[in-house]
Amino acid sequence: MVPKSQDYKADQIQVLEGLEAVRKRPAMYIGSTGESGLHHLVYEVVDNSVDEAMNGHCDTIEVFLHSDGSCSVKDNGRGIPVDIHDIYKVPAVEIVMTKLHAGGKFDSDTYKISGGLHGVGVSVVNALSTWVTVKINRDGGVFTQSYKKGIVASKLERIGDSDTHGTEVHFIPDDTIFETTKFEYSILKYRLRELAYLNAGVSITLSNEEGKSEVFKYEGGISEYVAYLNESKTALMSKPMFVSGEKDQVQVEAALQWTTAFRENIHTFTNNIATREGGTHLSGLKTALTRTINNVARKRKQLKEKDTALEGNDVREGLTAILSIKVPEPQFEGQTKTKLGNSEVKGIVDTIMTESLSNYFAENPSDSQLIISKCLQAFQAREAAKKARDLTRRKGILEGGGLPGKLADCQSKDPAISEIFIVEGDSAGGTAKQGRNRATQAILPLRGKILNVEKSRIDKILANTEVMALITAMGCSITGVEEEETFEIEKARYHKLIIMTDADVDGAHIRTLLLTFLYRHMKGLIDAGYVYVAQPPLYKVSKGKKLEYAYDDAQLQKVLANFGSGYSISRYKGLGEMNASQLWETTMDPNRRTLLQITIVDNELANKAFEELMGDDVQKRREFIEANATAVANLDI
Ligand code: 0RA
Numbered sequence: 001m002v003p004k005s006q007d008y009k010a011d012q013i014q015v016l017e018g019l020e021a022v023r024k025r026p027a028m029y030i031g032s033t034g035e036s037g038l039h040h041l042v043y044e045v046v047d048n049s050v051d052e053a054m055n056g057h058c059d060t061i062e063v064f065l066h067s068d069g070s071c072s073v074k075d076n077g078r079g080i081p082v083d084i085h086d087i088y089k090v091p092a093v094e095i096v097m098t099k100l101h102a103g104g105k106f107d108s109d110t111y112k113i114s115g116g117l118h119g120v121g122v123s124v125v126n127a128l129s130t131w132v133t134v135k136i137n138r139d140g141g142v143f144t145q146s147y148k149k150g151i152v153a154s155k156l157e158r159i160g161d162s163d164t165h166g167t168e169v170h171f172i173p174d175d176t177i178f179e180t181t182k183f184e185y186s187i188l189k190y191r192l193r194e195l196a197y198l199n200a201g202v203s204i205t206l207s208n209e210e211g212k213s214e215v216f217k218y219e220g221g222i223s224e225y226v227a228y229l230n231e232s233k234t235a236l237m238s239k240p241m242f243v244s245g246e247k248d249q250v251q252v253e254a255a256l257q258w259t260t261a262f263r264e265n266i267h268t269f270t271n272n273i274a275t276r277e278g279g280t281h282l283s284g285l286k287t288a289l290t291r292t293i294n295n296v297a298r299k300r301k302q303l304k305e306k307d308t309a310l311e312g313n314d315v316r317e318g319l320t321a322i323l324s325i326k327v328p329e330p331q332f333e334g335q336t337k338t339k340l341g342n343s344e345v346k347g348i349v350d351t352i353m354t355e356s357l358s359n360y361f362a363e364n365p366s367d368s369q370l371i372i373s374k375c376l377q378a379f380q381a382r383e384a385a386k387k388a389r390d391l392t393r394r395k396g397i398l399e400g401g402g403l404p405g406k407l408a409d410c411q412s413k414d415p416a417i418s419e420i421f422i423v424e425g426d427s428a429g430g431t432a433k434q435g436r437n438r439a440t441q442a443i444l445p446l447r448g449k450i451l452n453v454e455k456s457r458i459d460k461i462l463a464n465t466e467v468m469a470l471i472t473a474m475g476c477s478i479t480g481v482e483e484e485e486t487f488e489i490e491k492a493r494y495h496k497l498i499i500m501t502d503a504d505v506d507g508a509h510i511r512t513l514l515l516t517f518l519y520r521h522m523k524g525l526i527d528a529g530y531v532y533v534a535q536p537p538l539y540k541v542s543k544g545k546k547l548e549y550a551y552d553d554a555q556l557q558k559v560l561a562n563f564g565s566g567y568s569i570s571r572y573k574g575l576g577e578m579n580a581s582q583l584w585e586t587t588m589d590p591n592r593r594t595l596l597q598i599t600i601v602d603n604e605l606a607n608k609a610f611e612e613l614m615g616d617d618v619q620k621r622r623e624f625i626e627a628n629a630t631a632v633a634n635l636d637i
Contacts, residue, residue, distance in 0.1 A: 017100040019127035022322060026177055029124045031259050039187050041125045045073040045169045046204075048122050050195055050272060054326065054497055058166075064193060065183050065208040068174035079138030079165045082156060091156040093134060095125050097147060107408065122169060126150045128178070129171040137162040149174060151246075157169030161308065171221055185212060192216055197225035198272050198324055209295050222255040222322040229320050231610070232615040233259040236318070236370045241360050245352035250345060251326040252352045254285065256319060258371045260616070261459050262378075263520075264316040269324040270332075270340050279333070279340030281325050285347025289315050292357040293375055302372045310375050317378035325349065378457075385459035404469035408409035408433045410442040419496035420473060420587070421534070424510050428575035432500065435580035435588060444473050449510055453517045467517060478521040489524045494509045497525060500534040500587065502574040512543070515598065516598040516614050532595040536587045541565040551594070 016239060020028050030037040030044070058077035064122070065071055081092035087327045091624060094452035101122055126132045127150035134142045142160040144151040168525045185208055193216045200221025202214055207213035218224040226240040241256035268275045268282050293315040295508065297303035303310065331341035361368040403409060404431075412418045420442040423429045430444025436443060451464040453474045458480055471478055478490040498513050502508035509535060518531055525531050537549035541559050543566055550556035560567065587593050612624040 007322070008559040018201060019100060019123060021096060021149065022100065022124050022127035023177070026128055030128070033177055034179050035184070035187070038173055039178060039183065041171065041173055042071055042129060042183065042188055043191055045122055045171075046126050046192070047272070049073060049075035049077060049167070050199060050202070055201050055274070059201060060110060060203045060204040062207070063188065065188075065206075066187060067209040068172065069181055069183070070170060071183055072168055072170040074166065074168040076164070076166040077388045079136045079167050080134065082136055082138055082141075082413055090096065091143075091145075092581075093136060093143070093156060094152060095121070097123055097132070097145070098152060099123055099149060100474075106512040123150070125169070125171055128174050129323050130174045130193065132169065132171040134147065135168040135170070137164045137166045177210070177360055190605070194274075195272060195323075196229075197222060198269060212566070222253060222324055225322050226255040226257050226320050226527040229265060230257055230259055232294075232612045232620040233261050233320070234354065234616050236374060237258050237364075237367045241356075241364075242321075243353060243356040245356070247348045247352060248344065249328050249350045251279075252323075252349055253325070254323045254353065254356075258374060259318045260322060260374070261318045261611075263319075264313075264318070265320045266316070267322050268340075269322070270330050271326055273326075273330075273332075275332075275338050275340050277336060277339035278332040278342075280342055280346040281323055281340050281349050284346040285321070285353055286312055286316070287346070288353035288357060289319075290349045292354055292361070293372065296358070296361045296368060297372045297375065300368065300372065300375060301323040301443075302369075310379050314382060315375045318374055323349070324345075352611065381457045381459050385457065386407065388459050402472070404472050405443070406445055406469065407473050408436075408438075408443040408614065410436075411438055412440050414475050415495050418442065418494040420445060420494040421498045421500050422470065424501040424507060424575065428500075428502075429516060429582050430585050431575065431578065432588065435582075435584035437584075437588075441588065446467060446510070450513045451518065452513060452614055453520050455616075462515075467570055470514075470517075474522070474525070476522070476525075480521050486522050487522065489528055492528075492530065495528075495530050496532055496595075497530055498532045498534050500536070500575065502576075503536055503538055507574070512613065515612050518598075519600075519610055523600075526598055526600060529597060529599070530569060531598040533598065534587050535594050535596060536572065536578070536583075538572060540565050540572065540582075542570075542571045548615070 004593065026033050027037065030040040035482070041383070045206045045282075046063065049058060049061045052075060058075050060076045062074045080096050083092055084090065085092050087094060100121060116563050126147050129147075130149065130152070132147045140161060140163065141158045143156055143160045145156040174196050174411035175181045175417045183208065189206055192204045192206050195408065196202060197218050199394055201217070203215060203217040205213065208391045216299050220227070225375055230240075236258040240255045242251070245253040251413045255533060266282070266285070268285075270276060270279075270281065276398070276455075290310065290312045294303065294309050295300070296529050297310065298305070325340075325345065327340075327345060329342075332340040333339045346552070365382070370612055406426075408429075410418050411418075417440050419440060421432055421436070423445045425444055426445050426447060429443055432443045432445075446466050446469070450466045450470075451461060452462055453467070454522065458466075473493065474497065475493040476488050477486040479485055479487040498517075499511050515531075518526060535551055537551050538553075538555050539550040539559075541550065541563055543563050548559050548562075550559045556569075560569075569578075575587075578586065586590060609624065613620065613621045
């Protein structure tokens with residue numbers, strides 16, 4: 001279990017610095033003064049409560065969004081100390097709240113969330129709030145104190161007796177600092193749920209004054225997290241395998257479950273912070289997986305002596321895993337400071353994982369059989385993909401060597417002004433070809449439905465003519481072909497890829513298949529802002545020579561009001577119902593059209609969305625489509 005803290009002594013407070021610096025350069029402490037920085041205020045307070053939980057002092061945290069725009073975070077931890085500091089002669093809580101970095105020096109709790117954007121201390125929240133009120137239950141009493149913009153507004157006051165302990169921090173963000181001060185329930189929800197998964201048994205409630213309320217509490221911790229991530233997949237084990245161990249003050253927890261999927265889905269955390277760029281803990285896990293599975297496969301004779309060893313990619317195919325470690329002094333590196341650098345961690349994770357994996361495989365022979373068969377299939381598919389790749393490479397297809405026959409290219413060779421329309425069907429493709437501005441607009445008609453890449457391995461993807469035509473036309477290759485990245489955004493032949501499909505169910509399906517492919521294998525195009533969806537009109541309204549288009553029902557009503565009586569309406573079901581000049585006027589002309597740009601708001605949500613939408617579980621897919629009916633209509637993922 002977690003080491004117990006020694007008794008707190010107020011005079012252990014060491015580093016003291018005022019809060020002026022925080023108000024002067026807020027972004028340095030919370031990342032930004034936009035929406036993300038605003039929500040960091042809540043996470044900062046919650047992280048302090050979670051610190052209490054991680055060290056075994058707290059099991060309940062409640063976050064409440066008040067209708068005046070304030071937020072309160074209440075926990076049942078030890079309570080911020082209220083006794084008078086020997087040297088500073090003020091209550092300790094006053095120092096915690098008004099001095100930078102005071103918190104971390106208080107006691108000898110081993111695991112503090114320090115580093116990254118969090119862990120700057122609750123005083124930063126105070127500095128960036130119009131007002132804060134803390135209420136503490138501790139030492140037999142209830143105590144409260146208020147602050148304004150980080151400065152003490154009232155002395156610490158004992159307002160009653162209490163036999164419990166805990167802290168409540170109530171604050172309202174300073175609107176002279178933040179661009180927006182409105183807390184978004186949905187943004188908070190995901191991080192709080194993640195924290196609840198990472199800290200098994202800790203109950204985290206999120207509520208607002210309008211009566212919305214959710215409790216996140218997972219007795220199963222990260223195992224439950226893995227089961228949740230695998231909801232829309234077919235698992236190869238009845239339940240996730242759970243690993244836990246500790247060495248040299250480093251705690252390691254992992255949950256793993258293989259599925260029939262083709263992608264790996266591994267999330268790593270250090271002291272509850274998502275380490276998106278991976279690091280030494282992830283390396284340790286990967287090493288242990290590759291070595292152990294090869295050993296077991298050989299021992300079980302599923303891998304023959306003459307066979308070459310399975311590679312990392314093979315053993316991780318279809319694996320969903322959470323690796324959560326706690327380190328006393330984490331070092332975060334990398335571009336976004338989300339890569340764990342502590343070198344000692346690799347060996348520790350490797351040792352703990354190797355032992356647990358070996359035991360698991362020994363104790364669960366039927367699961368082992370399935371998992372290793374899956375790894376062998378991945379291995380064989382990789383060999384097949386290599387052949388397909390060599391073939392396409394020889395033809396120069398991935399690099400855009402010969403352009404596909406059915407591409408009607410534009411005349412411009414300048415990608416910045418060139419566009420490619422991906423059009424559903426040959427007939428609409430023909431119309432688009434006639435209607436386009438051939439100087440800058442290329443047309444690629446796709447026949448029928450493209451492959452669902454969510455359910456296909458790379459060898460099958462490379463063998464699909466429609467997908468290959470798209471890859472070849474774009475000229476920038478794709479990701480996921482081999483370990484070394486081959487995707488090169490600089491080689492993109494068009495800076496606008498415009499999906500133009502019918503406004504019906506089939507059109508929506510084709511659009512989704514295309515977006516799935518782009519998200520999984522050409523995500524760089526989406527990140528660069530190159531991917532768009534065309535918006536063809538739904539209605540044509542005419543009266544004599546007068547003609548107008550409407551793109552939705554609301555607009556139709558407006559148009560009709562303008563026309564008065566005696567008009568005729570026609571509803572477009574497909575692109576094919578328009579002639580070339582109508583298609584140009586309504587959908588393709590850069591001066592008149594509207595395009596929807598595809599952006600990814602949240603990577604993890606997008607990942608899950610594609611899995612549910614395109615995955616194995618029909619029920620999940622139905623739920624997703626029902627819950628996102630309007631979003632799917634707009635497809636702004
Ligand atoms: C300083 C020292 C101790 C606890 C805390 C701060 C503390 C801060 C927050 C912020 C929100 N909830 C919190 N709970 C605790 C340790 C006190 C001890 O050793 O008793």
